[in-house]
Amino acid sequence: MLRLRILSILEEKGHTKYWLFKNSGMNSYRNYDNLIHGRTKSIKFDTLEKLCEVLDCSLDDFFEKLPDSSE
Known part of the structure; x- marks a missing residue:
């Protein structure tokens, strides 16, 4: 399973959730x-691209692979 690391990236970069919302262009x-x-x-590719641009990170930074719960 994949998980988005948005909150972790925000913390690392010293930004707030509100800052990202305002700068992401999401409605x-x-x-x-x-x-x-x-x-x-699900998430749209254009949303991923915009979030990566605003957060100055790559897609590799954005995702974290979690162990399957069946393991």
């Missing part, structure tokens, strides 16, 4: 909040 705070807290099943 829905509800969708944004679900995304950063891992309550979403």
